[in-house]
Amino acid sequence: MENKCPAKFHNVDFCAPATHDNPYEMYDHFLEHEPLYFDEKNGVWEVFRYDDIVTIERDTETFINGEGARPNIPPDPGMIYQDGEQHSKQRALVSSGFTPRQMRKMEDRAREIVTELVDIMLHKDEVDIVEDLAAALPMRLIADMLGIPEEKRASVQQWINQIMIGGCGPDYVTDEVNDAFENFCMHHEEMYQDRISAGCKGSDLLTIWINAELNGEKLDESQLLFEHVLLNVGGAETTRSAIAGGLERLSEDPKQYHALYEDSSLIPNAVEEIIRWVCPFVNMYRTATRDYEMHGKVIKEGQMVGLTYPAANRDPRKYKDPHTFNIFRDFSKEAKHLSFGLGPHFCLGASLARLEVRLSLEEMTARVKSLRIPEGKELEYVSSSFTRGLKKFPAILEAR
Amino acid sequence: MKIIFDRDKCKLHAQCRGAAPELFSFAPNGTLVILDENPPEELREALQDAVDACPEQAISIGD
Ligand code: HEM
Ligand code: SF4
Numbered sequence: 001m002e003n004k005c006p007a008k009f010h011n012v013d014f015c016a017p018a019t020h021d022n023p024y025e026m027y028d029h030f031l032e033h034e035p036l037y038f039d040e041k042n043g044v045w046e047v048f049r050y051d052d053i054v055t056i057e058r059d060t061e062t063f064i065n066g067e068g069a070r071p072n073i074p075p076d077p078g079m080i081y082q083d084g085e086q087h088s089k090q091r092a093l094v095s096s097g098f099t100p101r102q103m104r105k106m107e108d109r110a111r112e113i114v115t116e117l118v119d120i121m122l123h124k125d126e127v128d129i130v131e132d133l134a135a136a137l138p139m140r141l142i143a144d145m146l147g148i149p150e151e152k153r154a155s156v157q158q159w160i161n162q163i164m165i166g167g168c169g170p171d172y173v174t175d176e177v178n179d180a181f182e183n184f185c186m187h188h189e190e191m192y193q194d195r196i197s198a199g200c201k202g203s204d205l206l207t208i209w210i211n212a213e214l215n216g217e218k219l220d221e222s223q224l225l226f227e228h229v230l231l232n233v234g235g236a237e238t239t240r241s242a243i244a245g246g247l248e249r250l251s252e253d254p255k256q257y258h259a260l261y262e263d264s265s266l267i268p269n270a271v272e273e274i275i276r277w278v279c280p281f282v283n284m285y286r287t288a289t290r291d292y293e294m295h296g297k298v299i300k301e302g303q304m305v306g307l308t309y310p311a312a313n314r315d316p317r318k319y320k321d322p323h324t325f326n327i328f329r330d331f332s333k334e335a336k337h338l339s340f341g342l343g344p345h346f347c348l349g350a351s352l353a354r355l356e357v358r359l360s361l362e363e364m365t366a367r368v369k370s371l372r373i374p375e376g377k378e379l380e381y382v383s384s385s386f387t388r389g390l391k392k393f394p395a396i397l398e399a400r
Numbered sequence: 401m402k403i404i405f406d407r408d409k410c411k412l413h414a415q416c417r418g419a420a421p422e423l424f425s426f427a428p429n430g431t432l433v434i435l436d437e438n439p440p441e442e443l444r445e446a447l448q449d450a451v452d453a454c455p456e457q458a459i460s461i462g463d
Contacts, residue, residue, distance in 0.1 A: 089414075096421060344412075346455065
C-alpha cells in the first residue's frame, strides 16, 4: 500500500545525506501535505512545489544569495554568493567563456572526446559508464577549457569530489574537505602564476578571466580563486550524474533507447527529460531579508530556505505522471524543469551541460545497440544532500 | 538590423551581456547599455543568442 503516514516524516534532517537516498516518497509527502517545512535540526526551511520555488527565485529582493547558498555555510567571493548589481557584473566578467557561440565552437572538441571514450569502451568486456564516460567527459572538457595540465587532472577531480561533500552542511566540512580545499588553492595559485609569467596571452578560461574587464573593473584574486572552484564544483559531478543517470534509465527502457537511435531529432527533448528526472542538485538555499508569509507560516528575516529542485521537477501540479521517465514529454505544455534553477543565478553552464548530455546520447545510440548490467553487479549511488547521482554503473555493451 | 530593448522589463540579469558582449554592457551606474543600436549583419547570431538568453524577454530584433 502507499505510505501516507505523515509520522514517518517527522524531524527530517535535510542536511543528512541519507535523507535524499530514494527520496521521492518523502518529497511526495511534502509536496502534498507540508509544502513549507521547518527542519528543526538545522534551523532551515524547505520548499518543494514548483510554483513556490519560482516565486522565491524571482523575488531577489526578499530572498538573497549573499548570506550563503548552502545550509548554514557562509558565503565566499564567488558569483553564486553575490546579489544584484555586483552579481551581474561578476557574472558578466566570468561568462565571456560561456557564450552560446563559444559552446557551438566547443562542439567539435567535445564530440572528439566522446567518440574516443566510446571507442575505448567498445574494446572492453565490461565498462563502468560513470568512470569511462560520464565522469571523464565533463572533467576533460573543463580541464581543457581551463588549461589544467594533464598530470594534475586526476588529483583535481579528487579534491573537487571532497569539496562537494562539504556542501551538505557544516557537519560535513571535515579535515579531509579542508585539506582538499587547501590543495585546490595551491593548484590555483600555481596555475595563476604560470599565466602571469607567460604574460597572460593564452586562450584558456583562467587567462580570459584574468584579462576580463568591465567598466575598468576586474576580478580580484580571491574572486578568481572562487570562480575557479565554482566552475569545477558546478560543472563536473552534476553533468556526470546527468549522463550516467540518463543512460541508466534508457538501459532499463530499450524501447525509448531504440526510439532515439531511429530518430536522433528526439535527442534534445530526451536531454531535457534526463535532466528533469535526474536533477543532480538537491537544492540551493536563499536567505530571507524580511519576514515572509507562505502557506500560513512565516519565514523569519535572516532564516534560510532550501529550494528542493528534484521535488519541484516531480510536482504533479505541473507534470503528468511525474515519476515516469518519458523522452516524449511535452515541456511546452507542462513546464520547463528547474534542475538549472531560475532567474539571475540560472546555471551558467547549462548550454555546456546540455551539449555534453546530447553528444553522449548521440554517440551511444549510434554505436551501441544495448547496454545491460552484468549479473551479480549492482549500481552504486553517491549519498549526498547536495549532488546526488550514480557512483558506479557497471555495464556490458553490445556494439551495433 | 535593429535592437529593440524594453528597459521597463530589464531586470539586469546580464544574460544578454554573456551571450553577446559585443552588443551589451553596463554603465557605471549599473544600468544596461546597448553598444550598437543598429548592429551589422555579422552580429545577428550573437543578437539572437542574447534574445534567447534574456529571462525577461526584454530584447527583440527589428529588421
Ligand atoms: C546537468 C548539469 C548541471 C546542473 C543540473 C546544474 C545546476 C545548477 C543550479 C541549480 C545552479 C543554481 C541556480 C540557481 O540558484 O537558481 C547552478 C549555478 C551555476 N552553475 Fe550549474 N549545473 C550544471 C552544470 C554546470 C556546468 C557544466 C557548469 C560550468 C562548467 C556550471 C556552472 C555553474 C555556475 C558558475 C553557477 C553559478 C551561476 C550564478 O550564480 O550566477 N554548471 N547550476
Ligand atoms: S538579459 Fe534581459 S533582463 Fe538581463 S540585462 Fe539583459 S536585457 Fe536586461
